[in-house]
Amino acid sequence: MKTTSKIITSPMCEITCFEQEKVARIKAELLKEEVLLPQLAERYKLLGNTTRLKILLALAQGELCVCDIAHVIGLTMAAISHQLKLLRDQGWLAMRNDGKMVYYRLRSDDLLKALKDDGRLLRERLA
Amino acid sequence: MKTTSKIITSPMCEITCFEQEKVARIKAELLKEEVLLPQLAERYKLLGNTTRLKILLALAQGELCVCDIAHVIGLTMAAISHQLKLLRDQGWLAMRNDGKMVYYRLRSDDLLKALKDDGRLLRERLA
DNA sequence: TAGACAATTTCGCAAACGATAACATGACGA
């Protein structure tokens, strides 16, 4: 209810901005990507883990059950199952039940499309 | 000091491996990438963060001091400084001292080369 | 030389991550 137009003390340096125009312009540029960047980061984060990369490469050779993936990579099924869920949530894996076994396979098309699109986007913006 | 050749109970399912051949083959395939995968994951992990992506995009517009980057992104200089260090350690940024100011700029060539190479590697292995 | 300011480093905390441990589910034999 204060009516004074006092400048709010921002948590960061509030005085010196050495290139106000430039800063404002770049800020506006970034604002355009407000939606895309978090999604991009999410996908790259998923690729930023050796276990998950190994799972993707393993499944590139064909369908596998959780147990076999665990053997290939050398971790417990629980650990693998957790990572599989993350990759599945991203839409890069598909699963199929057969009795008590669960087989996972790569959704190559979606994965490769994501890789290509994201890479292109970044390269465009960074060039 | 036990001399019995008792089977060590591994932390994971030790009996059933449904496609031993396939598992062994894929395991061997992955072994070839033993060195590359962690490096790949490291780079993707670095890209898997919105703040760092914003820094890269901001610097794509040209050289900036830490203070201005902080303004652009809306975080404290301390936070930015920390992320700048990570990106610099990866070799994607260069810095220049000018008095008490420090200017950062993108090492576009290295960054773009890394992006291109990593993307190609993954797409090849996943195709 | 003292003071001011940009940047970095250190420390602490909250949130996210990853692997282990407990649990649920389905298959198969007695």
Place this chain on the structure above:
DNA sequence: TCGTCATGTTATCGTTTGCGAAATTGTCTA
């Protein structure tokens, strides 16, 4: 159909990560 065993998922715990506050460093200037 009941028990039992193996597969796979969910819950739990320790570690790591990202950010902010405060202290430190280094540089310019009065």
